[in-house]
Amino acid sequence: MKILITGSSGFIGAAVTRAAVAKGDEVRVLVRSASNRNNLDGLPVETVEGDLQDPSSLKKALVGCSGLYHVAAHYALWDQDPSIFYKVNVEGTKQLFRAAEEVGVERIVYTSTIGAIGLPGDGGLGHEGLFPSESQLSGDYKRSKFLAEQEVLKMAQNGLPVVIVNPTAPVGERDVKPTPTGQIIVDFMKRRMFAYIETGMNLIDVDDVALGHVAAMERGRIGERYILGNQNLMFREICQMLSQLTGVPAPRIRLPWKWILPLAHVNTWLANHVTHKTPRIPLEGVKMAKYRMHYDCTKARTELGLPQTSVETALKKAIQWFRQYGYA
Numbered sequence: 001m002k003i004l005i006t007g008s009s010g011f012i013g014a015a016v017t018r019a020a021v022a023k024g025d026e027v028r029v030l031v032r033s034a035s036n037r038n039n040l041d042g043l044p045v046e047t048v049e050g051d052l053q054d055p056s057s058l059k060k061a062l063v064g065c066s067g068l069y070h071v072a073a074h075y076a077l078w079d080q081d082p083s084i085f086y087k088v089n090v091e092g093t094k095q096l097f098r099a100a101e102e103v104g105v106e107r108i109v110y111t112s113t114i115g116a117i118g119l120p121g122d123g124g125l126g127h128e129g130l131f132p133s134e135s136q137l138s139g140d141y142k143r144s145k146f147l148a149e150q151e152v153l154k155m156a157q158n159g160l161p162v163v164i165v166n167p168t169a170p171v172g173e174r175d176v177k178p179t180p181t182g183q184i185i186v187d188f189m190k191r192r193m194f195a196y197i198e199t200g201m202n203l204i205d206v207d208d209v210a211l212g213h214v215a216a217m218e219r220g221r222i223g224e225r226y227i228l229g230n231q232n233l234m235f236r237e238i239c240q241m242l243s244q245l246t247g248v249p250a251p252r253i254r255l256p257w258k259w260i261l262p263l264a265h266v267n268t269w270l271a272n273h274v275t276h277k278t279p280r281i282p283l284e285g286v287k288m289a290k291y292r293m294h295y296d297c298t299k300a301r302t303e304l305g306l307p308q309t310s311v312e313t314a315l316k317k318a319i320q321w322f323r324q325y326g327y328a
Helices: 011-023 056-063 084-105 140-157 182-189 205-219 235-246 256-273 283-288 300-305 311-324
Strands: 002-006 026-031 046-049 067-070 106-113 162-167 169-172 200-205 224-227 231-234
Touching: 002 011, 002 224, 011 046, 011 067, 011 205, 011 256, 026 056, 046 056, 056 067, 056 084, 056 182, 067 162, 067 205, 084 140, 106 205, 106 231, 140 162, 140 283, 162 205, 169 182, 169 205, 169 311, 182 205, 182 235, 182 256, 200 205, 200 235, 205 231, 224 300, 235 311
Parallel strands: 002 026, 002 067, 026 046, 067 106, 106 162, 162 224, 169 200
Antiparallel strands: 200 231
């Protein structure tokens, strides 16, 4: 099968690219001219340059492909220009899928986000049948990805052969940016974590996320959403795992969420108006910490056969990779 993968130079995209190559697909990757391509080194892939904001480049990249993994997104907890989230994540996705329809792509897997899955008010597990409330859409990234997913679901109803996957918080190798979850690991390794806010997260090995994408391409149901996750953990449990794997003491001071929220507002205001640099206390991240982000991943396990590598193993791989490449 000849496929196009967007976002292949990023964390999840690189894992999906490797999984597709290992499966035996003929892989073409769409990358921006300025992208760091280290994650693609040594892979037998065809590289084409393009941009989600350039419709002509998208159609050209798709010609001859029968499958598409759309992994690319503007993923950040803050940006000086918030409109970029909507230009890339919403409009870029719509343009890419219109081009896919025009050239006759037969199967599409769209990488959404766990932020597009709702959480019940009683503190139970989120699942594919729930959509987030307005208060749960805590920033421009989440909001833009939610809006993009709504557009994709409409297109699926109109015949677009697309399956949606919603990864939780992946960890592992090749987190070059790093992602917000990867940055937590790096900060812990650098002993920058003196205290913590208690919250809930679901972690999964990024390579399992990639295999979930491949399974969704092969046997996912059109128009369905699949949560690609593994273990529900409280943040203190993650810190304890990291401590055991690194030898760095886990923070003992737990700070109330309400104490940090005003600091995040101030830090974000300074980033927007003074420093123009990513805030050390991102407001979106603090708002997300209010919720226990635990999910039921049964659907992907039963329908897609989603692998469940232990979270400890995934964290160990991430730590080793960050050490090897000088992040910590």
